[in-house]
Amino acid sequence: MSQPVHSVLSPHRQRMALIIASIVAQFALYVVVLVQFTQYFVYFYWICVGVSLAVSLFISTLTFKMAYKIAWIIPILLVPLIGGVMYIILGGSRKPHYRRAETRRAMKHYLVPQLSTTDFLHYGADAMQQAWYLEHAALCPAYRNTETTYYPTGADFFPVFLRELAQAKEYIFLEYFIIAEGSMWSDVLDILTEKAAAGVEVRVIYDGVGSAPTLPSDYPQQLAQKGIRCQEFQPFRPLLSIHQNNRDHRKICVIDGVTGFVGGLNLADEYVDRKERFGYWKDNALRLRGEAVWSLAVFFLTMWNHQNPHTDFSPFRPKALPPVNTTGGIVVPYADTPDPADTVGADLHLQMITKAKRYLYLTTPYLVIDETITAALCTAARSGVDVRILTPHIPDKKVVFEVTRSNYPVLLEAGVRIYEFTPGFSHTKTVVADDLYASVGSCNLDYRSFYLQFENGVWLCGDPAVFAVRDDFLLTLEVCQEITLDDSRTLPLFQRLLRSIYRLFSPLF
Known part of the structure; x- marks a missing residue:
């Protein structure tokens, strides 16, 4: 199309x-x-x-x-x-407009822990501590009976995504930062419309800023005419306000409470290679099938309650789950919010960095990190951990790209290895360490994701997808350019000065 x-x-x-x-x-x-x-x-x-x-x-x-x-x-x-x-x-205050107390009550009620601390002993004390943090601080429990499949590109992901949507029998939930009219969304919308007409409940949430340039202002009404319930999260008003910073940056798909998708992909053509922007667009997704998908459904419904409180979650819990192929690894879907009391993304990344023993591989489109994350990465590298970071070579935002590059020297001096994805723009957000832990989700290594936005992801421990994330990283390095300390130093004086200024004000980007 x-x-x-x-x-x-x-x-x-x-x-x-x-x-x-x-x-x-x-x-x-x-x-x-x-x-x-x-x-x-x-x-x-x-x-x-x-x-x-x-x-x-x-x-x-x-x-x-x-x-x-x-x-x-x-x-x-x-x-x-x-x-x-x-x-x-x-x-001013970063208090976002959302019902935190109500959200946490819902998560405590509907997300009951499935595992005990003894289930993590096989993976060591570090794994137990990370899972304990996610369960008690973030209210995100761990699951075993969940099958995972990792998709290293949008082209790999999209046919599977369409096939899973077409098999929905009860409901479809979609929550994405960007939905853009085009070939990809047209294919998705055809299936959603068909399913809604067949009695499947279809709900869509998109962000009011992320989708402002790509969708008309009356799009929820347009979808309602097709039988699809839709919310625009905090529509972009022409009013200067701190709350315009609190965006829904999540990427969540839930089908019947049985199958779910997370990752870096939005619903737009460039994410699945149907449109070229900034060279080749590298992205990823993770499919879950089994018990852990219920957490994704709860995340979606708590966000839906942002505008429509008092939704009963119980009817959306699957009555039975299909058999799954799993080797017994741990799967923990997690969610983060802009509230100052919730720093799940930043805390989890910090734990994964500090607990890495042999290697730590990170991918991010934006490397805009604070002093704590910087110090942790430098300490890990100085302690003999093989720390590597993959960023884009062709930027989507030139100023933010300069901020990203301004962070290179201090990391390179400490022994961190940095690679830029030369074919184009890498939008993946992954962390993998020691063939044991990995995280796949929507969280960038920047202030916005850590402190200003709603984010989500999946933490994996001892799961086969950990190796898939690792292999994808190593394979991608083959088309990357490694950045040396000389590369970051042999720049015109004006450019170095400009990058220093950008870095100083980087928390505001």
Whole structure:
């Protein structure tokens, strides 16, 4: 099916133009107010200085990462007329608009632990500690009776995805950061429409910012006409607000509570090689079949309750599960939120880094890491662990790419090996260590994923998919360019200075 061509005046572009114009108008209004009150400029300036000092002192008392505090304090003190106001508008409390207490009550009620600590003894104390953290801090229990299949590319994943959707009998849940009209989504939508007409309950959640350039504003209503229930998570309003940062970056598919998918893939053509953007697009997915899929269903329904509270989860629990082929490994689906009390993604990555003994391989499209993760990676490398990181060579966001590269020198000096994916853009988000642990999901190695967004993934221990993730990493290295310390140092002075500035303000990207 051919991809629709949007004109310059397409509804999508008109919508984005309106949003951008509205935000610019808000900045312009602020400037006009300053100009109109120029006769009071001295008083106004010193009031702003006082506010900026007060805001800076307040920021210093917060429990945020030090790099995040510094990234805000510097512009606030340098430009008090704007910095303090911008922090109040955009950088204030990170409390997201979602029902955390209700979500945790639902997870405690519906996600009852299946395994005891003795089930992890075979894998060692480190595995037991990681699983304990996920179960007690994140309320994400571990499962055994779950079959896993890893797909190293979008092209491998998509035919299986369509086949599984076509076999749905009870319900289909889709929660994705980006859904884009095109060839891929058209194929998916045909199946969803057919299933909805046959009585299968179909629910879709997409993010209001991630999908703002790719879907019309009335898309939930359009899907409703096809019998599909749809929510747009926090629609992108032309209003400057910190809550615009709290995005639903998850990638979850649940079919009948029996089969589920997670990974880095969104539902757009470039993710399955039907459209070229930034060279070849490398992505991945993980299919679960069995007990662990119930956790994915609960994650989806708690997000659905963000706008429609009091949903009864019980009818969606499968009455029976099919036989699965499993070797007895541990599977733990996990979810993260932007609430300051929830740092599951950051904590899990830190644990996997510090517990690695022989090797640690990480892939991420954005390497925008804080001082804690940086120190852990450097310490691991200095301790003899083979630490390797794979990033893109062709960026999708040039400024963020410069921030990524600005983090290379300190890691390379410590012995970390860094590779760039030369065929194009690598969007995978994986961690694998010691042929024992792995994580596959939506979480990038950056501040947004760790502290500002809703994320999800699957932690694996002693599962065959661990080896599949490892092999995919090693195979991908064959088409990568290894970055040396000389590469990161032999740059023009201006570029090195620019990268230093980017790195200083990297928590704000």
